[in-house]
Amino acid sequence: MFATLAQPFPLGATLCDHGCNFSLHNPDNKNIKLVLFNDNQSPRLISLDNQYGDIRYTFVEGIAEGQVYGYQLEDKDGLRLLLDPYAQALNATPHYVEPFTAEQSWEFAKSVVVKHDFDWQGTTLPQIPREETLLLETHVKGFTKRHPEIDPALRGTYLGLCQPEMIAFFKEHGITTLQLLPVTSCMSEPHLLKMNKVNFWGYNSLCFMAPEPRYALHDAVTEMKTMVRELHRHGIEVIMDIVFNHTAEGGEGGPIFHFKRLDKHYYLQDGNKHYRNYTGCGNTVDLTYQPSLNIVLDTLRHWVTYYKIDGFRFDLASTLGREGDRFNTNSAFFKAVAQDPVLKQIKLIAEPWDVGPDGYQLGGFPRGWNECNDKYRDTVKSYWLCKENNTKEFATRIMGSRDLFSAGKWPDKLPVNFISYHDGFTLQDLVSYNQKHNHANGENNRDGHGDNRSYNHGMEGKTTNFAVLYRRERQKRNLMATLLFSFGMPHILAVDLLSHTQGGNNNAYCQDNAISWADWAINKDHDEFRHWLATLIAARKEIMVPFIRAFSGPKRGNHRISWKRSDGHVMNGEDWQKIEAFALFLGLRKDGAEMMFLINHSTIPTRFRLPAGERWRIVCDTSEGTHTTRQVQTTYMQSAQSMTILYRDECQTETRT
CATH class of the missing domain: 3.20.20.80 (Glycosidases)
Known part of the structure; x- marks a missing residue:
């Protein structure tokens, strides 16, 4: 009776009321056998008597959830136990002692039959739009x-x-x-x-x-x-x-x-x-x-x-x-x-x-795929940390890398922008180390990327020097403000919320210890940064998301954009080659909300002339570690190596530029 329940599909172990169907793609081994393991009993061997193309399969009566199994075949070193490639659970954390022999395979983790009953308690998928995704x-x-x-x-x-x-x-x-x-x-x-x-x-x-x-x-x-x-x-x-x-x-x-x-x-x-x-x-x-x-x-x-x-x-x-x-x-x-x-x-x-x-x-x-944008990472780090005068490239990246991802295909083709990833320096280490320090990995510091585009601001690693710490915190704010107010889907490394350091290890793939484990015992500066970042993320949702929507798709040309010098004049071709302080102006429709980015890459403060009209709200000034409720109207003095984001909504504005 149960032979009729045997089916080639789906592959793997599939439960029903009578038992379990086992199916395996296996063109190379005619004598392979299913092995069932039971506590305190010898393994039970079952032939895979049925065949469909290169698939061998059988049905076994009385199998229940939690059954441990594998597949046995003859190897040059003896009988070897194989995992089911379609295994939906393992009975133990996989581990072995080198080399992995046929004999060791029987002590290795094994496949487990799974029943997917689960009470989801009425929860639903969040379905966050891409432009809102963080x-x-x-x-x-x-x-x-x-x-x-x-x-x-x-x-x-x-x-x-x-x-x-x-x-x-x-x-x-x-x-x-x-x-x-x-x-x-x-x-x-x-x-x-x-x-x-x-x-x-x-x-x-x-x-x-x-x-x-x-x-x-x-x-x-x-x-x-x-x-x-x-x-x-x-x-x-x-x-x-x-x-x-x-x-x-x-x-x-x-x-x-x-x-x-x-x-x-x-x-x-x-x-x-x-x-x-x-x-x-x-x-x-x-x-x-x-x-x-x-x-x-x-x-x-x-x-x-x-x-x-x-x-x-x-x-x-x-x-x-x-x-x-x-x-x-x-x-x-x-x-x-x-x-x-x-x-x-x-x-x-x-x-x-x-x-x-x-x-x-x-x-x-x-279309429909978003992509991790390493050009964004490299450009933004080079701009803020390596003092490269790559203004044109920087402008391209904060506007959504439209040379690579057409805004006509946004939001489904928004790039995934990031500063730090699991591989590479954490945000804290980007501003604290010039060189990688991967000695703990056991490869004589040869592993990990050499092109970090980082800057230690005068001292390698930990320091109590107030001036160095101040510059590091400011650059962290520069990097994150740029990320959160660029066109794209921002990607943040979780430990960066805590200013976690890996001690300069930029390839901590094998560090299951305090090097990689997030440090929740953060100091005053790092706690201030965490709260500053949380506030800025909230501002992004309020302000930046509507701009991303507006500049996406077929109606993106209905809005305003201009690049300006600090004196308020529109930038010309020569400006793009040498300018260190410039502004990005964005406006929705003819008379909608407006944003300005005041970016000062230079080492001296720069005064920016603002467009005429009502007051601008300061969303953030990266030269300051806390947010402000101040407003400005005609000019703004931007500190060295920092940026400010200004905003005014349509109900506040009388005169447009």
Whole structure:
């Protein structure tokens, strides 16, 4: 009777009232067997008697949620146990002692049968418009591990991230969307295991559909869903950073977990059948191969359907459109997502590069994809911290990088602007270090990016020098004011809200310790910065969002924009080559609200002449550590190396410029 219940699709382990269907894409191993593990009993071996193409499958009566399983095959070193690539949970945190042998595979983490019943308690998706979205890049463990007000048992967990203290913090700072560093199951690289370290960031995928067990007290599936539900209850979206460009199996000689033995064609190979390493991690997933494309699409639908995930940030996303040595914006993956009734409704954010040929693709992703804008990062840091006179490039970036992302396609093609990311210096370290200090990583400071575009303001690292500290805080305000009032979707690194320092480590991927864990014991200056930033984020929502909407789409030409010298005259071509103090004027319609950016890159104060009319409200002046309620009318003295944002709404203005 139960043989009739056996089906080739869906792949993985699928429960019903009578038992469980097990299905596996496996063209290379005829004698593979399903292994069921039960407490205090010998493993039960079951043949996969049914076949459909390259899929082998069977139905097993009486299987329930929580059943532990794997797949056995004959290896040159003996019998090896493989994970199910479609495993939706693991029974333990993956770990092994180098080298990963066939014998060790039986002691490794195993696949678990999952039933996705969960009470969502009527919560709904926040569905934040892109122009209102404020991304906070957050590590589930790192952000709460040292939080003094959270139950110690919950710190560093999925449940810790949705405690009332954290919800209040996110709401206070106007955060609309958490972008979580990878929460899919991960395996640390062999070189880290040899040094007794872990891949803290999680960019080394093991099973795409299984939540990372490290962040759970008991049940990662239920606890991650609870986290999403509680964040949604308070209107906060959850975006997953997900890694499909490579897997933890690495390149030649790397460990075997599943794909390598089930089907060698999952990965890009050269003519000699060697793995092409276009990711810097040993292998590259080949999305032109149907089974690879299938598991990626099935994984995305899995997270959206069962976990209510609001979107994804794709690591090294050029790989998704890679056809061998070339990138194709019309690749099968992009077309499949665009027509998928589930996936086309969510946020899709690309890191638009990998390390292979034709890999840098900023601006090259299809409509509906937002892209991490590294040109914005480099330009803004160079302008404020490296004293580069790149005014024209700076102006282009704050206006939404329209050389790369046409405003006619906004808001769905708004760039994702950022100053700091998980890889690179934190905001505090950007203004405190000239050089990277990655010695704790065990690679003799050779790892990590050398092009940081940072400035220590006279002293490397920690200092009590008041003048240095003042300059650092001012530059932090310059960077964040620029970010929040540029056209785009701002991305903030969560620990930057706390002015967290990593001691100059710009590649803390293996630091599961105080280097990476957010420091909540902040000093007076950093607490002032936190409150200043929260106020500015609120001002962005009030003021900047309507301007982004207005300057997007077909009616963007109905509004006013001009670039002016400090004397009030419009800038000419020569000004763009040498000017150090200039203003950006923006106006809605013929007589709507207006904004001005007064930007002084020079080392001396500069007086700006303002357009005639009613008083301007000072949104922020980055030379000041607190916000003001002052208003100005005809001129404004801008301090050296700082900027001010002015605003007046339409009901205040009588005369227009």
